Amino acid sequence: MLLKKCFNFEALIEAYANAQKANKKYKVAAIHFRQYDMLFLQQLHSEIHSGNYEPSAYTQFTVYEPKERVINAPAFRDKIVQFAAHKALCDIYSPVYIKHSYACLEGRGTHRCAKQIQRNLQICKRNYNEPWIIKADIKKYFYSIDREILKTLLRKKITDGKFLCLVDKIIDSSPEGEKGISLGCVTSQDLATIYLNEIDQFIVRYLGYKYYTRFMDDIVIVTPGRTEAQAVLAAMEEYLHKRLQLRLNSKTDTFPLAQGVNACGYKIHPTHALLRSNSKKGMKRRMKSMDRKHTLGHLDVKYIQQAVNSWVGHAMHGDSLSLCHKIFDKYDYISIRS
Helix, strand or coil: CHHHHHCCHHHHHHHHHHHCCHHHHHCHHHHHHHHCHHHHHHHHHHHHHHCCCCCCCCEEEEECCCCCEEEEECCHHHHHHHHHHHHHHHHHHCCCCCCCECCCCCCCCHHHHHHHHHHHHHHHHHHCCCCEEEEEEECCHHHHCCHHHHHHHHHHHCCCHHHHHHHHHHHHHCCCCCCCCCCCCCCHHHHHHHHHHHHHHHHHHHCCCCCEEEECCEEEEEECCHHHHHHHHHHHHHHHHHHHCCCECCCCEEEEHHHCEEECCEEECCCCEEECHHHHHHHHHHHHHHHHHHHCCCCCHHHHHHHHHHHHHHHCCCCCHHHHHHHHCCCCCCCCCC
16 A cells, blocks of 8 residues: 555655755754654654544745745644655656656756756747747646645545545645645645646647646747747636636736747746846845945855855856856955856
C-alpha cells in the first residue's frame, strides 16, 4: 500500500531531515522537536497509520517580496508529514507532466523555462511569417483552487484510500476558506502543479500546440499568427473556467512576437533577454540600503557580496553584464567577474 511505503518510519526520518535543512533547524519549534525527536516521530508514525493524524493550526505572517502576500505556515510536525507526502507525489506524477512544465520540478526552474521560451521564439520566428504570443496569468491562482476538483484529479492517478485521506486532510487544513490551498505548505507547489497539468495536457495534447511553456500559473504559448493566438486563448479560457473553475487575470494578452515577452523575471526576445525593470530597481534600492548599513558598521562586506552574487547569478542568465557593472562599480568593496 502507498501509505505504508511512503510513510514508514525511515521515510519520516528522511522527511524530518529535510524539514531541518539550512536555517530551519534553528527555529524554536524545530529545537523543541529535536529534544525528543525519536519519540515524536514514533507518535507521528502511529497517528498516520491509525488514521488519527490531524494537522495543527497554522502560523500566519506577511511577505513583501516580490509582492505582498499572506503566508500560512504549518506546524513543524506537519511539515515533516508534508515533506513525506511531497516525495510521494513527485514520484507518482513526475512521469505524467509534460516536459515544458517547469515549476517546482527537479532539474527544472525559472532559468530553464526562460531559455525554452527563447528557443520557442527563435523557432517560430524562423518558421512563421508573423507569429504571435499568448501570455496568460491565472487570477489569484493558489486562492482559487477548487479543493473538490483537486481531490477528484488526485483520484484519477492514486487508488490508495488511506493515502488519499491523508492528502485530503492536508488540503482541507489550509485556512484559506472553502477554496484555495496555503502558500506556506510544502505540498502546495505539488498540488498546484497537478491541478494545472490539466491545462498542459489540453493545450499540448488535445489542441496540439507544442510551443508551450508554463511556470506555475504563468503560461506562454507561441502560435503561427494572430488568428490562432486568439482562438487558443478563447479555448483556454473556456477550459479553465468549466473544468477547473479558474479565471485569467487582466494581464493576460496576445501580441506579436516582435514585442518580446515578460516571463521568469526577464524580457525575452529571440536574440536576447533583459532583466525586468522591477528587478533592477529592487537591487538598486537594496544595494543603497546595504551600503548605508555598511558605512555605519552594521553590515560586513562578506554578507553584501553574498547578496550581490545571488542577484548577479540570476542577472547573468540574461544579457546583463553592463547593467551589473553600472549598478555595482561605484562600490569599491564589491567585485563583479565578467
